[in-house]
Amino acid sequence: DAGVIQSPRHEVTEMGQEVTLRCKPISGHNSLFWYRQTMMRGLELLIYFNNNVPIDDSGMPEDRFSAKMPNASFSTLKIQPSEPRDSAVYFCASSTAGGNTEAFFGQGTRLTVV
Amino acid sequence: AQSVTQLDSQVPVFEEAPVELRCNYSSSVSVYLFWYVQYPNQGLQLLLKYLSGSTLVKGINGFEAEFNKSQTSFHLRKPSVHISDTAEYFCAVHSGGSNYKLTFGKGTLLTVNP
Numbered sequence: 001d002a003g004v005i006q007s008p009r010h011e012v013t014e015m016g017q018e019v020t021l022r023c024k025p026i027s028g029h030n031s032l033f034w035y036r037q038t039m040m041r042g043l044e045l046l047i048y049f050n051n052n053v054p055i056d057d058s059g060m061p062e063d064r065f066s067a068k069m070p071n072a073s074f075s076t077l078k079i080q081p082s083e084p085r086d087s088a089v090y091f092c093a094s095s096t097a098g099g100n101t102e103a104f105f106g107q108g109t110r111l112t113v114v
Numbered sequence: 115a116q117s118v119t120q121l122d123s124q125v126p127v128f129e130e131a132p133v134e135l136r137c138n139y140s141s142s143v144s145v146y147l148f149w150y151v152q153y154p155n156q157g158l159q160l161l162l163k164y165l166s167g168s169t170l171v172k173g174i175n176g177f178e179a180e181f182n183k184s185q186t187s188f189h190l191r192k193p194s195v196h197i198s199d200t201a202e203y204f205c206a207v208h209s210g211g212s213n214y215k216l217t218f219g220k221g222t223l224l225t226v227n228p
Contacts, residue, residue: 004157033216042220043158043204056215091157102148103216105157 004106006092012112018080021109024073025094033103034067034077035091043091049075082113116141116209120219128227129197135190135222137205147188148206148216149179158204164188175199200226 005024013019025032033048047057052069060067064083069075079086089110093103121136139145146165150158162173169181179190188205205219 043218045215045217048215093157102160102163103158105150105159107155107157 004092004094004104006090006106006109008109009107010110010112012114013082015083015113016081017113018078019082019086019111019113021077021090021092021111023075023077023092023106025075025092026104027073029094029096029104030072031095031103032069032075033093033095034075035093037089037091037108038087046077079111082111084113087112116145116207116217118205118207118217118219120203120205120222122222123220124223124225126225126227127195130194132193133191133195133199133224135203135205135224137188137190137219139186139188139205139207141186141207141209143209146208147179147181148208149173149177149188149190150204150206150218151175152202152204152221154201161190161203195224195226197226197228199224 004026007022030051034046035043036046037043044059046059047067048055049069065079067077089108091105091108093105095101095103117140119138127133148163149161151161152158161177162171162179164171164181172178177192179188181188202221202223204221206216208216
């Protein structure tokens with residue numbers, strides 16, 4: 001398995017534009033997580049899905065952020081409109097059900113909003 | 115609610131010296147505990163985890179951690195570090211049950227100098 005695949009690896013966009021980050025979890029994993037990493041706030045959980053259903057989106061900072069998981073092999077995180085303070089590295093991770101299992105992380109998308 | 119405190123944001127050491135990275139957690143229920151490592155421009159990968167049983171857990175790359183319930187700690191140790199251990203290390207806690215949320219500490223940057 002190729003692991004968790006995120007695209008793009010780097011994204012530079014202008015303030016006000018829509019940004020879509022993509023994630024393909026490991027096949028057979030039924031939990032998917034979106035994290036944001038910044039110097040100031042560290043690693044923050046934005047939202048997680050179990051069996052394609054959003055379970056906890058309390059970490060989503062604003063209504064500008066939305067996430068979907070239309071099927072077990074694909075998820076998106078969308079920011080519309082983007083702002084400079086959204087600049088961060090966004091990680092997707094997946095795991096099998098249960099809190100005692102390892103979460104496997106993608107390599108992240110580095111987003112820069114100018 | 116669960117939380118994780120990593121007491122040191124940066125730990126510089128010389129090569130072949132021992133190192134301890136400290137982690138304290140708070141949770142009202144039994145927990146699962148994890149240490150992840152992040153190399154530059156990479157995602158996080160699991161070093162080791164404590165689920166139950168022996169309080170001393172051994173992981174990859176010669177790292178080990180000890181679960182101390184009375185002190186609510188899960189410190190990471192290595193008896194002799196290498197230059198290649200330079201990375202950021204994250205402690206994480208999960209409280210089990212049907213909530214799959216992993217809560218991460220803010221990370222400790224370990225820098226190994228020659």
